[in-house]
Amino acid sequence: MYIENINGPQDVKKLTVEEMGTLADEMRHALLIRASKHGGHFGPNFGMVEATIALHYVFESPKDKIVYDVSHQSYPHKMLTGRKDAYLYEEHYDDVTGYSNPHESEHDFFTVGHTSTSISLAAGLAKARDLQGAEGNVIAVIGDGSLSGGEALEGLDYAKELDGNLIIVVNDNDMSIAENHGGLYTNLKLLRDTKGTAECNLFRAMGLDYYYVHEGNDVAALIDTFQKVKDSKKPVVVHIRTLKGKGYAPAEEHKEQWHYSGPFDIETGRSLFEGDEEDYSSVSCDYLLDKMKKDPKVVAITAGTPTVIGFTEDKRREAGKQFVDVGIAEETAVALASGIAAGGGKPVFGVYSSFVQRTFDQISQDLCINNNAATIVTFAGSVYGMNDVTHLGFQDIPMLSNIPNLVYLAPTTKEEYIAMLDWSIEQNEQPVAIKLPGGAMVSGRPVTKNFGDLNKYEVTQKGSKVALLGLGTFYSLANAVADEMKSELGIDATVINPYYITGLDEELLESLKVDHSVVVTIEDGILDGGFGEKIARFYGDSDMKVLNYGLKKEFLDRYDVEEVLKDNRLDAEMIAEDVKGLL
Amino acid sequence: MYIENINGPQDVKKLTVEEMGTLADEMRHALLIRASKHGGHFGPNFGMVEATIALHYVFESPKDKIVYDVSHQSYPHKMLTGRKDAYLYEEHYDDVTGYSNPHESEHDFFTVGHTSTSISLAAGLAKARDLQGAEGNVIAVIGDGSLSGGEALEGLDYAKELDGNLIIVVNDNDMSIAENHGGLYTNLKLLRDTKGTAECNLFRAMGLDYYYVHEGNDVAALIDTFQKVKDSKKPVVVHIRTLKGKGYAPAEEHKEQWHYSGPFDIETGRSLFEGDEEDYSSVSCDYLLDKMKKDPKVVAITAGTPTVIGFTEDKRREAGKQFVDVGIAEETAVALASGIAAGGGKPVFGVYSSFVQRTFDQISQDLCINNNAATIVTFAGSVYGMNDVTHLGFQDIPMLSNIPNLVYLAPTTKEEYIAMLDWSIEQNEQPVAIKLPGGAMVSGRPVTKNFGDLNKYEVTQKGSKVALLGLGTFYSLANAVADEMKSELGIDATVINPYYITGLDEELLESLKVDHSVVVTIEDGILDGGFGEKIARFYGDSDMKVLNYGLKKEFLDRYDVEEVLKDNRLDAEMIAEDVKGLL
Incomplete structure (x- = not known):
């Protein structure tokens, strides 16, 4: 096993081309086992194994900086940059995120998960290098599907302006998540069909130099071309033709289905979980x-x-x-x-x-x-x-x-x-x-409301003292709070389904002043700039007490929902307790 | 004078090519006089006069729909579609906006002012036509400068998918607002230099048919090509080479400066207002x-x-x-x-x-x-x-x-x-x-604050009962309210410069509870989702009364600032009066 001895790019560089071929097989095997148990992005990673090996063989990461677009193809990179355990051993599967992440490794430069960002971000690294008179290659790796995004096309256009080293590897597997749509894909096909020789060339039309690798799953061919562009003094595109899902027959055949997969049976390719229920x-x-x-x-x-x-x-x-x-x-x-x-x-x-x-x-x-x-x-x-x-x-x-x-x-x-x-x-x-509300889809009573009568909320339970506005997902939580208040405090609270996030039912809110002293809002989102604050503003000059529930403004990562809900007191008992303190 | 008899596109169609040349001269003259007195976008409109005449000669607006990108080149279109008076007579100059506007004319389809939107918007009109089995051409007019925007490039890529009539006129004057930046402009240059014959062609690489008009300020040449693409069954690009600012020497020479101009002296091209003060x-x-x-x-x-x-x-x-x-x-x-x-x-x-x-x-x-x-x-x-x-x-x-x-x-x-x-x-x-704050730049005392000490507001006047938080632009209004309260009510209000829009100084806000009963926030923006609502939320469970001042959430057009301020009670006397009602 070679993969077990790869602790960083330096270990890739020791291998022969033949050994790298074996390494690729081992990596695919590990990716397959992991995906079958853990799920994750599938097809893009399987297609990029050889190119990732070749990149780390030719370039000197992290001095040379590789920026992956959207990160759906970054698993092989993680395997070769000190994070192989997360792909080899089940108990370590969750040691890594599904995206490139500077907190994990000095070989990652951005936390990225949206598409079409790599060229512009990489251009930034290149510009910073040039401002400081430093050295090193900057490489953006972008899939053909991501190219249609505005930011990617802007970046492709801007690249030439850099007037310094920037290598854009276009990983062309002739697929987006589903099939590609857009006129530029006729040009990628023309380039593939002519092995990169067609005169009409999107990348050259963007002012860039261009190389084509027809066998983008062949380590030797990739190394050869990457060596040619290494230390290029100007921006250059390397267009590589790869096979999405390569090495696993069901994924090669059903590319859309296998872009991402949940756990599955390797023999048959069948999902371990039935997903036929309505959603x-x-x-x-x-x-x-x-x-x-x-x-x-x-x-x-x-x-x-x-x-x-x-x-x-x-x-x-x-x-x-x-x-x-x-x-x-x-x-x-x-x-x-x-x-x-x-x-x-x-x-x-x-x-x-x-x-x-x-x-x-x-x-x-x-x-x-x-x-x-x-x-x-x-x-x-x-x-x-x-x-x-x-x-x-x-x-x-x-x-x-x-x-x-x-x-x-x-x-x-x-x-x-x-x-x-x-x-x-x-x-x-x-x-x-x-x-759409979060969590499992629930059914409710038939709807007779005319939504054209804008900003008219619905009182679904008429009570007094406390009014609970449960927006979307958390309408059910508002009801649970009402139940809690009834059983714990003997209070019949008013429950309201607001429906409209964008407007206040001022008449209803005004009327609550008569026999309510506390209004509670609960929303499925951050509080800052949200729905509840508008209610707080409305009552700002009155004696009404307002409590807003929702999430704190912060970037959470791979969080546990129940924990986050508790941290933000999104819990019937906690809310009832807070309200009690105000009565 | 032909222009005086143009009440709509039907009147353009009656003219000979020679007469259209004279019409173009008249239009430029009117544009020049108007710009010298009224100001507005200059260069783009001067370059598009002939193309606009040719479009209205060949196509049947409004059945054929012309969508202008960003609208900086839409003045000639307005002149030919029933709005000539707004360009001929000073008393009517303000009858029209500077942008395309469906409220003004059935020949306009969108209110547009941001760049790079025309192709995607026009594609929508074309798709709606095709869904309904209707007829007619849809024409997007986009400048070369706008092409670098993500939305434009996405639209250019998507266009081929339409598989129906869509004519994209690329008005190439070799300028953005300033000089162009980006690799695609090397291709536009190549296309201009080869009179559209170069094999490497950005538009063809996007899967589109392509026509080139070298003399884009020649009505006959334009008519000839527009007639060729009229009723095309698929998306096609017509790339026309025009001269930005054509017909006015200073504008032809100093294209960046004359993209937009304020009032000026026609003889010398000199601005009527000196703009040398610091800003x-x-x-x-x-x-x-x-x-x-x-x-x-x-x-x-x-x-x-x-x-x-x-x-x-x-x-x-x-x-x-x-x-x-x-x-x-x-x-x-x-x-x-x-x-x-x-x-x-x-x-x-x-x-x-x-x-x-x-x-x-x-x-x-x-x-x-x-x-x-x-x-x-x-x-x-x-x-x-x-x-x-x-x-x-x-x-x-x-x-x-x-x-x-x-x-x-x-x-x-x-x-x-x-x-x-x-x-x-x-x-x-x-x-x-x-x-940056609005209005004239003001100077203040030297700053010693460490902004790294996040979310610490500054109390600039210590008082009691009422605290006034004046954010940015409206810090001065907060001071004016304080003066008003002093003189009218004898109250020494607290005045606070919050500095931070994104965070609350909870310690300070908490301390205000001791000897203040009203907190006022004033911000330069819409109230919904803004700064004041966060303060209202903070005090929601307390006895503090909160009044938020800012703008209503609405799209205003060509508004009068003083009127808008009054409508939103952004006025020292009004605010003082409101506060008084709460004391």
């Missing part, structure tokens, strides 16, 4: 497909993550022209939605909460100033969402809810969600976003 | 140039608007490699700054408040998660800033101040600003943003 993704897709059949103007949009909104390959086929994947390009997704709405269409853009922030300006300018009736649905926007620091879902309330004209809704059940979605698609008055 | 731009540049000389690691960054941070052409030359213009590419500007800081450099990114929102994700992810010590300075982030709806400066507090790790500072004087900037550049702990 907000499947519910969204079912509703939308039905709607599309009745109305050709309805169109669903994704930015490179079609299954987020439930559109698996077969569903995409079913939707035909009424499903649009713009590629990883959230800015264009929102501008497109605004344009479609302006032209009389009915667009619905489904996006992870963590990624909706990639298009803040377009939501504000292209969409909200124009007040076009497009719908945005944010998924996993919750403390119960993804828990990596780069994919947090509890920051979208301050981000979205303070933009004028936008109506941001917080359903608490499947039925409320579908009713809101249907209302939003049918109305022509304004842009609407819907924040 | 935050010149102060920033002077400080930075001095700092750069002492420290080669200091670098100033702009995204296509170098003079915002004071770097005129001569100052840029002086800064050399220590000044970076990434082109219109705010996302890359922030990622680059983060990378430079990670590599030991000291980057300062100067940006308009309205444009900082174009890089929200990079500030949060690339910069703040990584906690790199880059500095961002936001200009014109004030109710006193630009007053077009697309360029508002009063939304950056909720946008920036709720991002974890970022320290967002609000100086009230020149001295405080420079002290903060110097502290920020020298520290290595965290990312810092500085919000």
Whole structure:
């Protein structure tokens, strides 16, 4: 076993090309075992094994700095830079994050999890080097799928300006998370088909030098080219053709499915956990497909993550022209939605909460100033969402809810969600976003509310003294607090489902002054800039006491939900206790 | 005079090519007179006169839809679509905004003022057309400078996916606001030099058909090519070479200076108003140039608007490699700054408040998660800033101040600003943003405060009963309220300069409970998600009354500052009156 003796790049450099081939096999084997038990990003890592070995053979990390885009292809790098145990031994699997991380190793330079960042970040390292008159290569590694993102294309354009060493390795496996979308992929295909010799070349058109490696899973070929560009005095692209999922037949065959995987059976490739139950993704897709059949103007949009909104390959086929994947390009997704709405269409853009922030300006300018009736649905926007620091879902309330004209809704059940979605698609008055609740999807009573009657909250339990506003996910917690208050204090609290994150029901809030002395808000997100603070402001000049519950403003990483909830007193007993102190 | 008889595109269609040449002269004359008296975007409009005439001659607006990027080149379009009076008669100059605007005309489809949006917005109109099985051309008009923006490049990539009619007119005057920066401009040059015949072609590399018009200020040549692409069944680029500022010698010669102009003397081209007094731009540049000389690691960054941070052409030359213009590419500007800081450099990114929102994700992810010590300075982030709806400066507090790790500072004087900037550049702990105050720059006393002692506010006048927290711009208003309270009510109020937008001085706030019953916050921005609400939340469970002053969450357009201030009770007498009601 070579891998067991690799404690850093210096140990890679001792190997022969043949030995490196064996090392690659060992690394894939370890990645396979780990993925089958632990889950994680799969395909991208399997394709990058040889290139990572070659990079560490040729370059002198960490003096030469390698910056990985989005980090989905950074596992082999971690294995070769002192972190192999996290891939070889089950008890160490959680020693590393799924993303590049300077806290883990001097061979990582940024904590990165969003796509399309590597070129611009690497350009920064290169510029810092040049300002200080220092030496060393800076290498950005970016997948073809990430190239469609605005930041990546900006970075590709800026690179030439650097006028110093910057090596951009384009890992072209002819796939994004799903299939690629966008005109630039016709050029990548042309370049692959002509082994890099076509005159029309996106990278050269960006003013950059260009090398092509047809056998991007061949260590010798990669070493040869990396040696040619090492110490280049100007920015250069090395375009390598790799096979996503290489070495595991099911992953080579079903590339989209194997971009990321949960634990699975290695023999059959079958997932160990059945995932057939209904969730907000499947519910969204079912509703939308039905709607599309009745109305050709309805169109669903994704930015490179079609299954987020439930559109698996077969569903995409079913939707035909009424499903649009713009590629990883959230800015264009929102501008497109605004344009479609302006032209009389009915667009619905489904996006992870963590990624909706990639298009803040377009939501504000292209969409909200124009007040076009497009719908945005944010998924996993919750403390119960993804828990990596780069994919947090509890920051979208301050981000979205303070933009004028936008109506941001917080359903608490499947039925409320579908009713809101249907209302939003049918109305022509304004842009609407819907924040899906976190945790398991719950069903509730049928909805009769007219959501066009803006900012009218619903009192679901009429009481006195204490009013509990439970927004979205935490409506159930508000009910639990009410139960606690009843059983512990004998108080019948008022419970309110606010629905609207973006507006106050001033009439209702005013009326609470009559027979309530405490108002409690509970929201699934950071408190700063959020919903509760608006309620606190409303009551600022009155005798009403206001308690806001939500999360502290901080970047959490790989957190334990229950711990975070307790730390923030998001707990029925704790809240009841706090309220008691004010009565 | 032909222009006086142009009441819509139908009147353009009646003219011969020769007559259209005369019309172009008349339009330029009117634009010149208007600009000399009224000011506005200059160079881009002068270059687009012939192309606009040709577009309206060939296409059938509004059935065919023309979408202008950023709108700096939309004046000729307005002249030909029923709005000529606003360009011919001084009393009507203010009938139109400086931007495309659907409220003005059925020939405008979006209110647009940020760059790089046209292709994606136009793609939306095209998609809506196709979903509905309708007819008509959709034309995006985009300048070469706007092409470097992420949204534009994403849109260019997405366009091919449309698989239907979309005509992208690239108005190439070889200039951004200042000179262009980025590798793609080498390709535009190659295309111009080869009259569009070079094999290496950015647009073809994006999968698009391509036409080139070398004489982009020749109506006949333009008509000829537009007729060829009219009703194209697929996306196509028409690359036209134009002369920025064409027809006015000073503007042709000094293109950067004449991108936008205030009122001027037509004979000499000299500005009617002297603009030599010190302002935050010149102060920033002077400080930075001095700092750069002492420290080669200091670098100033702009995204296509170098003079915002004071770097005129001569100052840029002086800064050399220590000044970076990434082109219109705010996302890359922030990622680059983060990378430079990670590599030991000291980057300062100067940006308009309205444009900082174009890089929200990079500030949060690339910069703040990584906690790199880059500095961002936001200009014109004030109710006193630009007053077009697309360029508002009063939304950056909720946008920036709720991002974890970022320290967002609000100086009230020149001295405080420079002290903060110097502290920020020298520290290595965290990312810092500085919000410049609005209105005229004021000088104050020397600053001794250590800004590294985070979230410590300063009590500048110790009183009792009422505490006034005046943030940034409105620190002076807080003092005025204190004076008012003294003279009208005989109350010695406490006045506080909070400095920190992103954190609470909990110790100080707690201590106010002893002998104060009312806390007032005044901030230069919308209240929703802002500073004051955090104070209201802090005091929510106490008897302290809190009054928050700032702006309502709304998109204002071409507003009158004094009116807006009154509407929001941002007035010393009004605030004193409100406070009185609570005592």
